[in-house]
């Protein structure tokens with residue numbers, strides 16, 4: 001059942017110059033395009049292969065959509081259950097099919113009635129979907145009887161999927177019982193051993209373990225270990241209900257390491273459906289190919305943002321209201337938004353602009369960015385320290401269009417306001433800027449956040465604060481950033497070794513030394529970020545192309 005490939009392939013991806021998910025356009029490979037070529041190009045979607053001719057993406061790759069099957073109960077109030085799972089998958093852009101195990105009459109006051117679907121009809125639904133529809137991941141919610149648990153396990157043995165996410169629903173948020181004691185035995189003996197992750201809250205974890213006391217994070221760690229002994233590959237014990245804590249702390253255990261994942265507690269009545277949403281978001285991200293830890297982190301971020309966004313929503317008169325899963329559509333026009341999650345391999349060749357260099361060579365920011373992406377830059381940062389805010393926003397909007405047409409993310413240095421104004425893909429912030437945690441709250445779960453880190457402690461904090469990557473340097477002395485301490489290759493190695501986030505090296509990197517950086521041989525190091533070696537040169541396109549060739553070759557050599 002567990003898919004080693006699915007879950008481990010993203011844990012420590014090595015530097016891999018081919019960027020399989022990247023779409024770029026194959027255009028003119030000469031210097032004239034820097035500023036003079038105004039022809040309308042014929043954009044041709046290509047799959048990126050460094051040092052080789054780009055190859056077209058096949059139709060089947062274009063048309064495959066990640067597919068989640070949820071096996072759960074219907075909530076007539078649509079806050080939880082099947083309805084929450086469908087909304088989560090729609091918001092996360094994953095196809096969701098449904099097997100309904102029970103129909104509940106439910107609203108914000110509580111559960112007024114439950115009508116169980118006979119187990120042979122649950123089996124029939126499972127057979128219909130699993131035999132035909134190429135399901136990637138199965139997520140379970142309300143399983144109202146032992147016989148439904150057994151039917152499900154039989155179906156999963158007959159139709160194996162890539163991952164199984166078990167949300168052991170037992171009691172609704174209103175306190176109503178949704179699964180009796182006999183189901184507990186089914187969970188313990190049959191379902192959990194098949195699961196890739198189980199996501200109990202403290203009450204459910206306690207019940208699964210025979211009513212052990214759960215009063216502290218330390219109890220949660222002990223419970224996570226004991227639940228892991230029952231067979232699931234990973235355990236997430238959710239501490240939202242734990243008293244006396246201003247933060248919601250969840251304990252994640254992968255069988256080897258414990259992680260305490262904390263997020264600020266959102267003060268709202270609209271928490272009905274958070275458990276279902278978290279589990280289906282984890283499942284959706286697994287279906288897209290995330291590693292388990294990153295799926296869990298994304299899901300926590302998604303729930304936190306949705307709760308924050310919906311804190312004042314008024315639906316129903318009861319104590320616990322539903323929240324709005326489609327927060328992302330409030331301020332992002334769907335047509336223009338980036339389709340991919342952050343891919344650490346995007347850090348491979350990171351082009352960072354500089355307004356003074358552009359003035360020196362007589363080019364606009366947009367001309368510089370266009371040349372860099374045509375030359376093979378895999379991510380771009382606008383680092384424009386001397387530009388008026390209004391001009392910065394206008395230029396960023398044009399750069400964003402250019403980058404989007406190449407499938408290259410565009411980040412803004414320092415200026416979260418500018419990133420929000422132009423709907424950039426994210427920001428890069430330094431140690432004296434606002435914290436990554438606050439930036440995450442302002443930017444939401446989807447945007448990319450990079451943080452500059454010179455030390456292992458800063459790298460750890462960036463991970464805690466929910467950043468996506470760190471930039472580490474200056475690796476070599478540089479004239480681009482005044483008074484910047486050089487950490488050398490040794491300093492970079494130390495930061496990379498400690499970092500749970502992907503790292504891009506920066507500072508004094510160019511043709512002569514980029515290969516040495518790439519050969520460092522630490523898995524978290526994903527690429528090089530470069531300013532002057534690209535932008536303080538006559539032909540940006542040629543320099544980018546040549547640097548790409550150098551780092552691709554170094555990344556392919558044995559370490």
Ligand SMILES: Cc1ncc(COP(=O)(O)OP(=O)(O)O)c(N)n1
Nearest residue numbers: 413428429430431452471472506529
């Ligand atoms: C990828 C990357 N890494 C580090 C930096 C430096 O950011 P910061 O420390 O905020 O310094 P300034 O760039 O703002 O001078 C970066 N910009 N990009």
Ligand SMILES: Cc1ncsc1CCOP(=O)(O)O
Nearest residue numbers: 474478480507508530531532
């Ligand atoms: C922004 C920054 N942060 C650390 S070093 C540096 C400057 C990198 O510029 P260059 O690539 O020209 O050395």
Ligand SMILES: [Mg+2]
Nearest residue numbers: 414429430433
């Ligand atoms: Mg900065």
